[in-house]
Amino acid sequence: MLNFLHDRVLDLVSVIRDVIPVAVVVIFFQLGILRRPIPNTKAIVVGFLAVIAGLYFFLIGLETAVFPIGESMAHRFSLPGNKIWALLFAFLMGYTTTIAEPALLAVARKAEELTAGGLKNFALRNAVATGVAIGLTMGVWRIFSGRPLWLYILAGYVITLILTYFAPRQIIPLAYDSGGVTTSTIMVPLVTALGLGLATNIPGRNPLIDGFGLIAFASVFPIISVLSYSIIIEIKKKNLRLRR
């Protein structure tokens, strides 16, 4: 019991240490460089305490729920005959978590504004979610097959660059960003636990070499799907103009 408490206190200390750099940077630049007082000091202090408590609970939640679930699912999926379920799980998880992702929602709204409705909010989110779903499915497939990660990522990079050549220029930065924005706070730990669990349980796989990499798939494939989507929209627009 005492040991348990001791560990929890240590966790709390390390969480505080994790958050302090952000506060130091903000305070230093505000007071030292911009030479402005800090507004709402009280709100900032309370907010800071909430950040520390939140991070602490979040990490405990990951440890007690998300990692065990990911590992037990991975164990199940690695049994003979369950490969198809593993692939389906990866696809569904990738799609559903991404389509509901708040960060993506904000970006998609901005994109609709930017193209004056040319890129529809939902269609863009759909493109990104499909990209993540296909990426994760291929990533799980790779863990079963044991082929090297870099081969797939290299292929992803080459396709990205080829599509970039044909895509409308204003969409390119947005498309490249969509890879990073989509990987959400809770999906990433679950996917990592799933990958490591699969690589631990499938005979002949090494968790370190084969277990990581799913997030990389989930980051590269949305770029491809968003670029493809914008090219399709562009072609449709041209056809419409030609018909007139």
Next chain:
Amino acid sequence: MKNFFYLFYKSFLDVAPLVIVILFFQLAVIQEPFINPYKLALGMFLLIFGLFLFMLGLDTGLFPLGESMAFSFAAKGNIWLLLIFAAAIGYSTTIAEPVLIAIAQKAETMTESRITAFALRNTVAIGVALGIVIGVMRILLNHPIHYYFIGGYIAVMTITIFAPREIIGIAYDAGGITTSTVTVPLVTALGIGLASSIGGRNPLIDGFGLIAFASLLPIITVMGYGLIIM
């Protein structure tokens, strides 16, 4: 108060689809009860509650301040200060990124401490800082983003040839892990503030593209770290 509910809704949206997919698979495919349902439910609750508190805390205090600072620095016109601020924000937000904390710990356990969580997180944070600095310079110089990425992709693949095999997966994942809760909003504010303060730019076009650099550079720095330690 509106903010309060919005944030709760946001953390709920983050978790709900996952819970549904997991329950579906457990009940319909695996057809077995969970081994420790109460513990899992408690953990899930702590997860949502923790994420909610975390975002609420950032939103009431640090984010508004950080965003206004990002705007001020972008508008101030001193390029060196702007770059230093960009690097500091990239580094410090990455160190506080919840997911990176958890994954780095996992990597340390798995490699039996050959890779330490501390070093890994610092390497990723340096990568993000570098990435944002390069991204800010790109916005200032008004270069097309893909020229940089052709170079970046070639660099990633070249280092992959020499990097130890155990680090490659972690490095490739590092890019996606870093850019989430803390980093994205502040970095986005920096980009949009920057683009709107430079004349003749569309903030919506030029504001994007910083996250992409923050995802690419850590891949390179983590493999560099792998080369050094192994």
